[in-house]
Amino acid sequence: MSESKKPVFQPNPEFSKDARIKNMSEYQALQDEAINDYESFWSRFAKEKVDWIEPFTKTLDESNFPFVKWFDGGKLNVSTQCIDRHLDTRGEKTAILFEGDRGDIQKITYNELAKSVNKFANLLKEDFGVKKGDRIVIYMPMIPEAAFAMLACTRIGAIHSIVFGGFSAEALKDRIIDANAKVVITADGAFRKGKPYMLKPVVDTALEGNTSVKNVLVIERNKEEITWVDGRDNSYAELIKNKSDVCEAEVMDSEDPLFLLYTSGSTGKPKGVQHNTAGYILWAQMTMEWVFDVKEEDVFWCTADVGWITGHTYIVYGPLATGATTVMFEGVPTYPDAGRPWKMVQEHKITHFYTAPTAIRVLHKMGEDEPKKYDLSSLKVLGTVGEPIDPPAWKWYYEEVGNSKCAIVDTYWQTETGGHVISPLPGATPIKPGCATLPVPGIIAEILDPITGEKVGLGESGYMCITRPWPSMIRGVWGDEERFVKAYFGDVKKDGKAVYFTGDGAKYDEDGYITITGRTDDVINVSGHRMGTAEVEAAINKDENVAEVAVVGKPHEIKGEGIFAYIVLKSDVEDEDAERKSINNIIKKEIGNIAICDDIIFAPGLPKTRSGKIMRRILRSIAKGEKITQDISTLEDPSIVAKIEMMVNG
Numbered sequence: 317m318s319e320s321k322k323p324v325f326q327p328n329p330e331f332s333k334d335a336r337i338k339n340m341s342e343y344q345a346l347q348d349e350a351i352n353d354y355e356s357f358w359s360r361f362a363k364e365k366v367d368w369i370e371p372f373t374k375t376l377d378e379s380n381f382p383f384v385k386w387f388d389g390g391k392l393n394v395s396t397q398c399i400d401r402h403l404d405t406r407g408e409k410t411a412i413l414f415e416g417d418r419g420d421i422q423k424i425t426y427n428e429l430a431k432s433v434n435k436f437a438n439l440l441k442e443d444f445g446v447k448k449g450d451r452i453v454i455y456m457p458m459i460p461e462a463a464f465a466m467l468a469c470t471r472i473g474a475i476h477s478i479v480f481g482g483f484s485a486e487a488l489k490d491r492i493i494d495a496n497a498k499v500v501i502t503a504d505g506a507f508r509k510g511k512p513y514m515l516k517p518v519v520d521t522a523l524e525g526n527t528s529v530k531n532v533l534v535i536e537r538n539k540e541e542i543t544w545v546d547g548r549d550n551s552y553a554e555l556i557k558n559k560s561d562v563c564e565a566e567v568m569d570s571e572d573p574l575f576l577l578y579t580s581g582s583t584g585k586p587k588g589v590q591h592n593t594a595g596y597i598l599w600a601q602m603t604m605e606w607v608f609d610v611k612e613e614d615v616f617w618c619t620a621d622v623g624w625i626t627g628h629t630y631i632v633y634g635p636l637a638t639g640a641t642t643v644m645f646e647g648v649p650t651y652p653d654a655g656r657p658w659k660m661v662q663e664h665k666i667t668h669f670y671t672a673p674t675a676i677r678v679l680h681k682m683g684e685d686e687p688k689k690y691d692l693s694s695l696k697v698l699g700t701v702g703e704p705i706d707p708p709a710w711k712w713y714y715e716e717v718g719n720s721k722c723a724i725v726d727t728y729w730q731t732e733t734g735g736h737v738i739s740p741l742p743g744a745t746p747i748k749p750g751c752a753t754l755p756v757p758g759i760i761a762e763i764l765d766p767i768t769g770e771k772v773g774l775g776e777s778g779y780m781c782i783t784r785p786w787p788s789m790i791r792g793v794w795g796d797e798e799r800f801v802k803a804y805f806g807d808v809k810k811d812g813k814a815v816y817f818t819g820d821g822a823k824y825d826e827d828g829y830i831t832i833t834g835r836t837d838d839v840i841n842v843s844g845h846r847m848g849t850a851e852v853e854a855a856i857n858k859d860e861n862v863a864e865v866a867v868v869g870k871p872h873e874i875k876g877e878g879i880f881a882y883i884v885l886k887s888d889v890e891d892e893d894a895e896r897k898s899i900n901n902i903i904k905k906e907i908g909n910i911a912i913c914d915d916i917i918f919a920p921g922l923p924k925t926r927s928g929k930i931m932r933r934i935l936r937s938i939a940k941g942e943k944i945t946q947d948i949s950t951l952e953d954p955s956i957v958a959k960i961e962m963m964v965n966g
């Protein structure tokens with residue numbers, strides 16, 4: 317099928333009627349407003365959307381680009397923006413609708429959320445001496461207390477750094493050390509597939525030896541037995557009892573840091589992406605309103621984990637800033653069967669369902685007919701994020717889950733962008749399967765030629781760049797200014813000026829729609845999670861039998877990409893399968909289960925240039941089963957390629 321024949325799906329007119337942005341001319345008017353007077357555009361929305369304690373005096377200061385300041389002079393507090401200002405009008409509305417793995421349900425109103433967050437904030441202050449600017453690591457399951465912990469930090473100006481619960485003790489330790497954290501908030505464990513699992517023992521291992529952590533706060537969820545370090549470990553149930561439910565919100569500057577979130581890059585060490593206060597919360601709220609068009613009576617469910625940026629922006633901050641009801645789910649979508657999400661949609665009358673293509677593929681594969689068994693008529697908008705969505709998954713999602721009446725918003729963004737940057741708007745944008753379509757109004761995103769820095773033409777590919785700073789953009793890499801500048805502003809120049817490069821390639825179709833084609837760097841996308849090849853290689857190198865390793869991504873039916881490792885051993889091992897196991901065990905220990913390799917090949921050598929650079933492109937092609945046609949005569953040892961090809965593809 318040629319691209320121009322790609323099917324186009326028009327927005328549902330019923331939905332458009334009441335949408336905030338109703339058609340493409342309204343979209344264009346907003347985007348023109350931004351292009352014509354960028355600062356006025358943002359100043360208008362910042363005034364309209366944020367409850368300022370003191371108004372800002374300057375909209376955008378780019379004199380020190382790429383270190384920019386948004387809404388300088390403004391004072392606000394994010395927890396106030398997410399909670400207090402709703403209490404008069406929607407205090408008794410459900411803020412968080414929690415469903416546990418075993419079906420237990422909690423409905424937490426805005427009034428109750430206010431109390432829990434204030435008590436939690438008082439606990440951090442009074443019992444642990446937490447102050448504005450302190451770093452708090454949160455290592456938690458998907459339970460409401462994770463949201464309380466985040467909001468409690470923002471209430472007192474502490475900077476949270478959430479580490480995804482699937483990361484190993486080593487990975488947790490690295491992040492605790494890099495952030496120099498004072499407190500770790502965790503849980504004994506939680507429930508998955510009907511059974512308890514543990515988190516606290518991972519924290520114990522991570523804190524062995526000397527770290528900066530003075531206190532660990534343990535939320536009792538599964539009530540399994542845990543070891544207790546006196547003087548360090550504290551029971552949440554005990555300490556929260558006598559806390560006041562009033563805690564004055566710290567007055568924060570627009571550019572005070574809000575949180576850190578570690579993500580993978582092209583070196584072995586993850587980067588602590590820093591987001592600041594005003595710009596982040598503004599865009600979290602605006603994208604809830606524009607991209608999801610969430611209304612007062614809606615029930616919004618984002619299935620991500622709070623350990624990823626999607627969980628930060630679209631489970632906690634965005635929905636609560638808008639005053640929505642946000643669903644939080646402890647379990648996995650396929651337990652007790654692949655109808656679980658649809659059962660939840662029916663029961664809670666969920667209107668918005670936002671998930672990753674990998675989850676859609678699993679649900680499709682394991683429960684093709686499950687959606688038919690439930691009443692999904694409450695659904696209005698479906699969303700995807702994390703990787704390109706393949707046409708069969710899109711079709712099933714659109715037809716079977718959305719009953720061919722819901723918009724699918726294919727939202728493209730990153731940990732670094734804080735919120736959506738390219739996405740359809742559900743009431744306005746005609747959509748095409750697998751296509752993120754157009755920049756969200758206010759975002760000046762362009763596909764540039766990496767060499768000339770010029771915008772590429774229709775039908776052409778280039779680098780996905782954002783050419784003006786936007787409010788929710790990354791403000792720094794924690795403790796590493798140089799890496800921030802190099803990693804994001806070092807590759808592409810437009811009109812001689814450095815611009816933000818996402819790391820993704822992209823293409824315009826004949827209508828000017830943007831399709832993301834994938835990473836241009838050594839980052840793999842496993843089930844919508846970013847994994848640096850260098851990070852996995854560093855872990856594998858810890859195996860004493862390994863001499864050299866190169867890791868690449870390989871297309872995977874469910875995960876999108878799987879991890880494929882080419883390893884040169886120091887000398888032959890007796891039992892290759894045992895060696896593969898031992899390597900994956902090291903990966904589990906150093907990073908976590910998400911980085912386990914699907915394929916491990918013991919190669920006689922790696923294809924390298926004469927200067928010693930590993931030719932990953934060749935390794936990627938071999939992993940995919942492609943024939944190598946490119947010129948390899950300049951390699952240090954060209955015969956290696958044929959040998960590896962034989963081993964992998966026969």
Ligand code: WT7
Binds near residue numbers: 819844845
């Ligand atoms: C990378 C960012 C943003 C939350 C989840 C992942 C890829 C993200 C899409 C999409 C194609 C996508 C990109 C991006 N990506 N959304 N809709 N279509 N690719 O956050 O871990 O920071 O990863 O995910 O490659 O750079 P992240």
